[in-house]
Amino acid sequence: MLFTLITGLCEAIIMLVYSALGIEGTLSAGYAALLDATLLALLSFYPLCRFVFAPLFLEHKQLQNTEQIMISAFNSTQEGMLITDSNSTIIYVNSAFTEISGYSAADAIGKKPNILSSGRQSRAFYQQMWGELLEKGHWKGKLWNRRKTGEIYHEGIQITRIYGHFDEDYFIAVFSDISEQDELEASLAEARKMEALATLVGGVAHNFNNYLAGIMGRVFLAKKADSLPKVAKQLEAIEQAGRSATALVSELMVFSRDVSLDESHCDLAKIVKRATKTARLVLPETIKLKLDIADTPLPIFGNKSQIEQIILNMINNAHDACMQQEGVSPLIHIEAGRRQWNQCKDKFACTKRNECPLCYETGVFFSISDNGQGIPEDIIAKIFEPFFTTKEPGQGTGLGLSTAYQAVNRHGGMMLVDSSETEGSTFTVCLPLDESYTANTKEQAHIPMQGKGEKILLVDDEDAVREVTAEALRGYNYRVVTAANGAQALEAFASHRDDLAIVISDVVMPKMNGDIAVAKMRSEKPGLPVIFTSGYSDISPPDEDCTQFIRKPFSPPELSTHIHQLLSRCRTTTDQAMQPSN
Incomplete structure (x- = not known):
């Protein structure tokens, strides 16, 4: 329109010039046409360039820049993108498409998107997808696709219908590999499940501790009442089972809440032997156990039940590895001993010797080897990660090695793995030597302490715990008054x-x-000695004078020891407070 206006205006000016000069009609038709065209070109050149061609050129340049920006954005995004025509033929792909799928632009352009098909989606799935896409103009969902290498991966994808000219439509698909997102969601779901399980475990542990307290107390009383060897043997077995159950509950409490475990001087050699004896009861007879355990003590300072649980976990993993290897006689080799820097460097050829602080001093170790199928090199770095497992769903949580690794670290040690496919694996745990341990050092024991007729107020809402504890304390020469709750206690x-x-x-x-x-009570009788007890994992001991805390279940000898210690300490404190100052 602007072009017509400018040329029309120029024609009018030429006619006015002809009229003013009086040359209109004096020239031949040919000369008139040539002069007319020349004048028109001269007069319209600037305005056409200024008002028509310059804006058109600028608009074209802007379109080129926009197109270049769009192409750059198209190729720089981390999401894969492809465009198809109305015949579902790929006409364009970006660089992220190549990175995700493995297909180059030359591989993909001219082909159908079904080159990515994994075969996992049914025909009905695609019919529903295309029906929604044609009806609404867009579709969003998740697909299983196949890379050029044949690897199947999970992708989130959004497809949009673009309406083009001449009734030809185009489809643009934007997708991304969501495999890592799936793993994260699975981990979060597992974490939520474990959190719910932890809450359940905390409550169960409390009730279980009360039951154990009653059982252990009854066993103690039965052992005092009957000295027949056969009966004593059975009672000892029950008591050992109770101690094992107590250790298990302690482990559950550590799992369910951030509760520290009791640590003491102990002999690693004894722990390994005890764990091996336990494992032998459940291992198939087809698995051979080879033991090389030092005859001399291997002193460490730690939690016996947790170390034993680590060993049992490792033996169980070795068993699983052996059972997956065909054509060989399954063998689990268990070693325990001392090692020094020169041994780590030469005899053991430890790969961590340059970074492990234990290699610069004498330490102790235990290792568990199997002749199973070994661990593939590409996953060996992941085996200590929480929730990582190569077992089938429902066969493992992926927490065994990760919790064992953390437990070893809490003991100041290091867990190492050496594995070769088809030849088996060796897991080694190195722990610091307990320098304070001597040949006369004994694991903590509670010696029953007789009372002197002191009166005790025993308060517990569990009838079984209250009754058996009261009976045991009376046997230690204490007078006992009982109450079932705080109100009765007052x-x-x-x-x-x-x-x-x-x-x-x-x-x-x-x-x-x-x-x-x-x-x-203390508001009326200050300094009253108190021993608090609880089966809950999240109860913290009160930080007050003349106060102690015992976690359930406890044995009568243990309770008598605490009573004697607390009364002695509180008497000393009272006597000192009553002495006149100089």
Whole structure:
């Protein structure tokens, strides 16, 4: 329109010039046409360039820049993109498409998108997808596709219909590999499941601890009442089972909450032998166990039950590896001993010797080897990661080695793995030597302490725990008054306040908790010795004078030891406070 206006205006000016000069009609038709065209070109050149051609050129340049920006953006995005025509023929792909799928532009252009098909989606799936795409103009979902290498991967994809000219439509697909996202979601789901399980375990552990306290107490009383060898042997077996159950509950409590485990001086050689004996009971007879355990003590400072659980876990993994290897006689080799820097460097050829602090001093170790199928090199670096497992779904949580690795680290040690496919694996745990251990060092034991007729107020809402504990304490020459909750405890305290020597109270109880009841008692009788007990994992010991805390289940000898220690300490503190100052 602007072009017509400018040329029309120029024609009018030429006619006015002809009229003014009086030459209109004096020239031949040919000369007139030539002159007219020349003048028109001269007069319209600038305005056409200024108002028509320059804007058109600028617009074209902008379109080129926009196109270049779009192409750059198309190729620089991390999402794969492809465009097809109405016949579903690929006409363009970006560089991310090549990175994800493995197909270059030359491989893909001119082909159908089904070159990516994994075969996992049904025909009905694609019919539904295309129906929604044609109806709504877009579709979003997830697909299983296949790379050029044949590897199947999971992708999130969005397809949009673009309406073009001449009734020809185009389709643009934007997709990304969501395999890592799937793993993260699976890990988060597993973490939520484990969190719910941890809450459940915490509650179960509390109840289980109360049951164990009653069982262990009854066994103690039965052993005192009957000295027949056969009966004593059976009671000892029950007591050992109770101790094992107690250790297991402690492990569950550590798992469910951030609860520290008791540590003590112990002999690694004894722990390995005990764990091996336990494992032998459940291992198939077809698996041969070879033991090389030092005859001399291997002193460490740590939690015996946790170390034993690590060993059992490693033996179980060795068993699984052996059972997957065909054509060989399954063998598990268990070693335990001392090692020094020169041994790590030469005899053991440890790959971690330059970074392991234990190699610069004498340490102890245990290792478990198998002749199974070994661990592939591409996953060996992942085996200590939480939730990583190569087992079938439902066969493992992927937490065994990761929790064992963390437990070893908490003990100041290091866990190493050496594996070769088809030849088996060796897991080695190195731990610091307990320098304070001597030949006379004994693992912690509680020697029963007789009372002197002191009166004890025993408060517990569990009838079995309260009854068996009271009976055991009476056997240690204590007078015992019992209460089933904090409210009853206050009533008993009011009647026995003057001659009450100590209070032993559960913390969480109906009607009134033990700590609240004790606070009311101490307001009337300051300095009253108190031993709190609890089967809950998240109960913290009160930081107060003349106060101790015992976690359930506890044995009567252990309780008697704590009573004797607390009464002795509180008497000393009271006597010192009563001495006149100089």
